[in-house]
Amino acid sequence: MHTHPMKLVTIIAEPVLEPRLAHDLKQLGATGFSVVDGRGAGSRGLHATTIPGDNVRLETIVSIAVADRIVDHLAQHYFTDYAVVAYTSDIAVVRGAKYDTAP
């Protein structure tokens, strides 16, 4: 089966950021994403807003260029002040065009 190399970007963040991150992902060229709730603790010792919820994990499959843009954007706007973890993984998908936006 023919597959296309893509990037999976995973972002684990405070729940208050979900709407904002969802908006950013679309703006930066992701065609879609999925969100799941999670629990955990990190280097900041707490998840800042424990009252509205635990934390969220956003995943999106994007091209290498878009993945770079997303990670740069997160580093610039979120890493300093918020509990946000992001990483990328190499994956292969069957329908490459589904995840690729026009440059």
Next chain:
Amino acid sequence: MPLLDTLQANLLSPIPLAFALGVLARLMKSEFALPKDLYASLSIYLLLALGLKGGYELSHASVASIAWPAAATLALGVLTPLTTYGAMRWLGRFSTSDAAGMAAHYGSVSAVTFIAAQQFTQRVGAPAEGFMPTLLTLLESPGIHIALAIGALNRGPTRQHGDAPHSTGSTWAVLHEVFTGRTMVLLVGGLFVGYLMGESGWKAVSPFFDSGFKGALMLFLLEMGIVAGSRLGDLRTVGPFLLGLGVLLPIVHGAIGATLATWAGLSVGGATVLATMAASASYIAAPPAVRLTLPDANPTYSLTASLAITFPFNILFGIPLYYRIAQAVATAQV
């Protein structure tokens, strides 16, 4: 009744006992907690019931009787964030953002503390005016907006994100966040529905919304005890200044609230409830708004102070104290 007796009577009533049980469960490291969805459902039930009953009561209140209390409430909404900001900034030497974040919490109001005060005044035979939930909605948001405005103005433009493709902390986003929060929608919505449906409507739904209210409140307070209990460990990290402030601010705000409320013509019960509102700190509406607008404010300070210090203080000791202050102010005025 002497203050000590009032305190004791309060401590042995359902709300503080349920709260204490929750704290105890957490201290014993019990795995017990209310399921998250039940907690959310209970808060929806309580807020809507509060709004409906308040709206129904409002339908037979005169504009004249509510005008001055409403003005007093708005004055408290402006004053409490300013005193909190001043105390944090100049006495505690906290950063602008931390001070403004704290001011947003203490400028807003805790609906559960409000309900606890309402129940207390009923129990001691001095029930508050029926329109009090209307005042609760008035106090919910001004404090948050004032505090966030102070924070945004004093922080200066250095942390603005320029041409970022998102709306970081934009005024509109924060306004939307505060005005469409669960508390505002259910309370304000409930007030309108309760007002429009009048007495016959209220009678039809009161078996559900009135009879179950106190029981639901106990369950909710049990969970609040667990939440507050799990933050007790943070008391060590916030330091003695915030510990003291978490107790002093509610007393000062409560005393000012009781005085303004009495001047505005509220009964002793009403003044107790308004004083408690001024003394309480928000831990539901304020945290996300602060987090999005002032990201460099440390949420441990404001959440621990409002949830692990001020909330228990008000539930256990504050409300009877404000009742005594309201009584004293009313006597002095006569």
